Amino acid sequence: MQRPEPQEFARVLSSMCTEPHPAARAAAERYLATNPGDPGTYGAVADLEREAVEMLGAVTRLDDPTGYVTSGGTEANIQAIRIARNRKRDVVDRPNVVVPDHAHFSFTKAADLLSVDIRRAPLDEDYRADPEAMTALVDGDTVGVVAVAGSTEYGRVDPVPALADLAHDSDALLHVDAAWGGFALPFTDHAWDFADAPVDTMTIDPHKLGQAAVPAGGLLARAPALFDTLAVDTPYLESTSQVTLTGTRSGAGVASAVAAMEALWPDGYRAEYERAQDLAEWFADELRDRGYDVVDPTLPLVAVDVPTDTVEALREAGWRLSKTGAGEARVVVMPHVTRGMLRAVLADLDRLG
Amino acid sequence: MQRPEPQEFARVLSSMCTEPHPAARAAAERYLATNPGDPGTYGAVADLEREAVEMLGAVTRLDDPTGYVTSGGTEANIQAIRIARNRKRDVVDRPNVVVPDHAHFSFTKAADLLSVDIRRAPLDEDYRADPEAMTALVDGDTVGVVAVAGSTEYGRVDPVPALADLAHDSDALLHVDAAWGGFALPFTDHAWDFADAPVDTMTIDPHKLGQAAVPAGGLLARAPALFDTLAVDTPYLESTSQVTLTGTRSGAGVASAVAAMEALWPDGYRAEYERAQDLAEWFADELRDRGYDVVDPTLPLVAVDVPTDTVEALREAGWRLSKTGAGEARVVVMPHVTRGMLRAVLADLDRLG
Numbered sequence: 001m002q003r004p005e006p007q008e009f010a011r012v013l014s015s016m017c018t019e020p021h022p023a024a025r026a027a028a029e030r031y032l033a034t035n036p037g038d039p040g041t042y043g044a045v046a047d048l049e050r051e052a053v054e055m056l057g058a059v060t061r062l063d064d065p066t067g068y069v070t071s072g073g074t075e076a077n078i079q080a081i082r083i084a085r086n087r088k089r090d091v092v093d094r095p096n097v098v099v100p101d102h103a104h105f106s107f108t109k110a111a112d113l114l115s116v117d118i119r120r121a122p123l124d125e126d127y128r129a130d131p132e133a134m135t136a137l138v139d140g141d142t143v144g145v146v147a148v149a150g151s152t153e154y155g156r157v158d159p160v161p162a163l164a165d166l167a168h169d170s171d172a173l174l175h176v177d178a179a180w181g182g183f184a185l186p187f188t189d190h191a192w193d194f195a196d197a198p199v200d201t202m203t204i205d206p207h208k209l210g211q212a213a214v215p216a217g218g219l220l221a222r223a224p225a226l227f228d229t230l231a232v233d234t235p236y237l238e239s240t241s242q243v244t245l246t247g248t249r250s251g252a253g254v255a256s257a258v259a260a261m262e263a264l265w266p267d268g269y270r271a272e273y274e275r276a277q278d279l280a281e282w283f284a285d286e287l288r289d290r291g292y293d294v295v296d297p298t299l300p301l302v303a304v305d306v307p308t309d310t311v312e313a314l315r316e317a318g319w320r321l322s323k324t325g326a327g328e329a330r331v332v333v334m335p336h337v338t339r340g341m342l343r344a345v346l347a348d349l350d351r352l353g
Numbered sequence: 354m355q356r357p358e359p360q361e362f363a364r365v366l367s368s369m370c371t372e373p374h375p376a377a378r379a380a381a382e383r384y385l386a387t388n389p390g391d392p393g394t395y396g397a398v399a400d401l402e403r404e405a406v407e408m409l410g411a412v413t414r415l416d417d418p419t420g421y422v423t424s425g426g427t428e429a430n431i432q433a434i435r436i437a438r439n440r441k442r443d444v445v446d447r448p449n450v451v452v453p454d455h456a457h458f459s460f461t462k463a464a465d466l467l468s469v470d471i472r473r474a475p476l477d478e479d480y481r482a483d484p485e486a487m488t489a490l491v492d493g494d495t496v497g498v499v500a501v502a503g504s505t506e507y508g509r510v511d512p513v514p515a516l517a518d519l520a521h522d523s524d525a526l527l528h529v530d531a532a533w534g535g536f537a538l539p540f541t542d543h544a545w546d547f548a549d550a551p552v553d554t555m556t557i558d559p560h561k562l563g564q565a566a567v568p569a570g571g572l573l574a575r576a577p578a579l580f581d582t583l584a585v586d587t588p589y590l591e592s593t594s595q596v597t598l599t600g601t602r603s604g605a606g607v608a609s610a611v612a613a614m615e616a617l618w619p620d621g622y623r624a625e626y627e628r629a630q631d632l633a634e635w636f637a638d639e640l641r642d643r644g645y646d647v648v649d650p651t652l653p654l655v656a657v658d659v660p661t662d663t664v665e666a667l668r669e670a671g672w673r674l675s676k677t678g679a680g681e682a683r684v685v686v687m688p689h690v691t692r693g694m695l696r697a698v699l700a701d702l703d704r705l706g
Contacts, residue, residue, distance in 0.1 A: 035370050245428075250424075
């Protein structure tokens, strides 16, 4: 039967995923029929997963990292909140987690799943977490505090060290969501990683800026014991317990994460960050020259205030374009996004806007 | 860098996954860089997902099915329990779910995640759910009852119609876990599907006996409204809400599920079930002839009581073999398991046992 073509990336402007690196694609195809969820049976891919975690530790400057390759950032964020909740299960009855308002909607899922209150604090005027506003929401039932390093809507980086202090003053955990930003931030001056601050857990996704194939998210923890509260017995597997949210998992994702990081860490990621950041700044300037309000790109993500009708017209012209909660059009300068694509967007904007 | 070979299936005896069908592998490779979690952007794979759900409805005899392709059976089981819990959130304070003792460990994960008590009822003497024992555990806080159609350890099928009555008498939902058995059961006389009983939700995994590539699990519901309690707003996507547990999802899994089901439903799955069931019965007879106790294979899964030392010796000889909770060796006759493999196992058993 004839099938539609899979998505071409030539018109995708708002996705946080991208075309996998060729080495990542090859590795995914080679390991398609393996299951790191059953490491006793599928030993080769289990070894690769240990390697993936080691490499994620190098990217985030954590020696001897503990963690695993998740199905994506949502699973990693849910699991981090679950760790924070379970750690204080015996002392806190109605747990809450304090997050900045731009925290990803996966934290809303986590709230429903885990019966944890998510308290959202307003941002500062530059769309970053405001430690004072977050402090006002922390109380004796707070089990976790979240910092975002590369926010979904504006690519902003929260003040991670200040939020780590806030968390630890309340005996809560500090979780950093660097799902998207994690493979760009090592080449910036932002303080965001395990060496910059006493971060407890972190989400960093190889299948976003890491250029691995989906599904390859990442969850890391500084202290191995943090994972102990997640362990569930697995009677019929060759291994004996499991801390992951899912059971059977994708060996393709694990293998492609290792292949991408081997190919690109650090020089390839640095080159891509510099290319994308330059391009984002150029695109922002072009938009400003046309009179549009632009949210300044601190990472390669441009949000621009264009009328809803114009966004709709651009979509009808074939651009895969989404909006922020406040209504700006949102362009994520992923590896597949070229200057040629952005010139074409500008031309369509001039014609349709 | 030189990499170890990915798992060869020639020695895998206990996995519930298998080598994907060639058409499923090709589709997975083609759709590797798509994300059904963002259907506005990745439209082609979103269409394929609707097709996958339709086909799963055909396999389980449900008209107009609602559901989605999950990361696997664990996500599907967790989500089914979440639906049951959320549906009664306003009336039940300490929800419980009553399951037969052989229910998969994903229900233990669900219990921890969702703060739901999982009450495990003892099985009958044939390793099936005992409706009387389960009735004794149901009370006013019961939000769900689980039936297993193809148990992980012995391949047993619970009395689904009786358990559906039990659930509905208590205004609870009946969830059927057919993660593994779902692509064999249509060719048996068991009563297990949506037409056999008023089943509310079902787990059925294309990436097990369905011969799709990982990750492709399946969750179906009879009433579309059951998914409404899971919906979370998604401000920055082109779509506006999401009911899945994960966010970014694998287009490879979705596309390969459709390709496998198109290639194999129903005749290919029937032929494979008949081959595997014959082989399981032959293998069970061979083991009995050698004096071993065998749990009779009602589906293509053989559990045999061999001493622990012998299981260890078989593992050292290279067989990927796991044990049941009671200690039997467990051979799952998946599509990659041939008579030649089982003859070789028997020869090793004769030599080592």
